[in-house]
Amino acid sequence: MHRRTLILAAGAAALMAAVSGAQAQQTVKIGLILPLTGPFTAIGRQVEMGARLYMQQKGNTVAGQTIELVVKDDGSVADTTKRIAQDLIVNEKVNVLAGFGLTPLALATAPLATQAKVPQVVMAAGTATITEASPFIVRTSFTLPQATEPMGDWAFKNGIKKVVTLVSDYGPGIDSEKAFSGVFTKAGGQVENLRVPLANPDFSPFLQKVADAKPDALFVFVPAGQGAQFMKQFVERGFDKSGIKLIGPGDVTDDEVLNNMGDVALGAITTHHYSVAHDSPENKAFVEAFKRASNGTRPNFMAVGGYDGMHLIYEGLKKTNGQGGQALIDAMKGMSWTSPRGPVSIDPQTRDIIQNIYVRKVERVNGELYNVEFATIPNVKDPVKAAKAN
Numbered sequence: 001m002h003r004r005t006l007i008l009a010a011g012a013a014a015l016m017a018a019v020s021g022a023q024a025q026q027t028v029k030i031g032l033i034l035p036l037t038g039p040f041t042a043i044g045r046q047v048e049m050g051a052r053l054y055m056q057q058k059g060n061t062v063a064g065q066t067i068e069l070v071v072k073d074d075g076s077v078a079d080t081t082k083r084i085a086q087d088l089i090v091n092e093k094v095n096v097l098a099g100f101g102l103t104p105l106a107l108a109t110a111p112l113a114t115q116a117k118v119p120q121v122v123m124a125a126g127t128a129t130i131t132e133a134s135p136f137i138v139r140t141s142f143t144l145p146q147a148t149e150p151m152g153d154w155a156f157k158n159g160i161k162k163v164v165t166l167v168s169d170y171g172p173g174i175d176s177e178k179a180f181s182g183v184f185t186k187a188g189g190q191v192e193n194l195r196v197p198l199a200n201p202d203f204s205p206f207l208q209k210v211a212d213a214k215p216d217a218l219f220v221f222v223p224a225g226q227g228a229q230f231m232k233q234f235v236e237r238g239f240d241k242s243g244i245k246l247i248g249p250g251d252v253t254d255d256e257v258l259n260n261m262g263d264v265a266l267g268a269i270t271t272h273h274y275s276v277a278h279d280s281p282e283n284k285a286f287v288e289a290f291k292r293a294s295n296g297t298r299p300n301f302m303a304v305g306g307y308d309g310m311h312l313i314y315e316g317l318k319k320t321n322g323q324g325g326q327a328l329i330d331a332m333k334g335m336s337w338t339s340p341r342g343p344v345s346i347d348p349q350t351r352d353i354i355q356n357i358y359v360r361k362v363e364r365v366n367g368e369l370y371n372v373e374f375a376t377i378p379n380v381k382d383p384v385k386a387a388k389a390n
């Protein structure tokens, strides 16, 4: 009797091992690396909530595989991002790397994605060159030149002749400064460029220079989440009564912080790829579900980058029947879908996202501040890479 029990137990153990072996093969691991502590936590939190919402809605089985999300905090330190990515590839054997809240964090990981042939889905960072850093990078956020060039056009056509630009002094800020200044001066406008440090920015000395220059408009890029700090100093210096218009890509009026900015933000004109006020059934459903899942927090463009990034991974896996690596990247190229932001596709040449850019104005609607879209530039590619290709 005793012996028989032992044999049964051994058989059960072997079966368990076989089952768990099969399970191991049937799991697709996604390593989601984001700043979840430190000054850029707001970005990481939005991307994570967007990614989790997608999984909650679609379930965790794709093409017969179980999707496992491994979330890691890099504190927005590039060396940490790289160390985590290395660990996820070597020890956790992830099939996909995703997230990347800021440009330096995406760039630090690119060589590892190339070496390990692991797709790297950039859901947040926006410097144009990022997708050129590895053939394994695909992006569901945006590029700053893509979001900004239409602003240069709009500003000049709407009577703005003299502009001071004020941007965070790193990749996306410099991209937006160049994109705006290029289009705006070509049209005949006059521009002065100022750059503010990315970390712990004090805008006051720069705002003094803006006051002295007396431009028609102040063009601003700060990363998502920093808009509140900028707007506080903007009001303290009396800019709300100066007649100087506030313009820029939509990062400065990101939907999460916008509602707490107060009347000073009213009338700000920005160009961007996502507004929580975007009028479509897909976006209404997205915003409602996001708020329900996150204690009433508004999604911003970072959340949409995370949500769409998961969509791209899920749909890519369906096409490859669960295969990763080069096959997965190839499957993602050219994919198109209806995002909460509108129609999007992945440019098969550049692996960047092609999307509408909307011109928006901050208005109060039903007591809340929104970026209300009033014009659409359809299917915009990253103009930096489009220019190189021609």
Ligand code: PHB
Pocket: 043, 101, 102, 103, 104, 124, 125, 126, 127, 171, 172, 222, 223, 224, 251
């Ligand atoms: C970036 O670091 O690439 C970045 C971060 C926040 C933004 C835009 C770009 O809002």
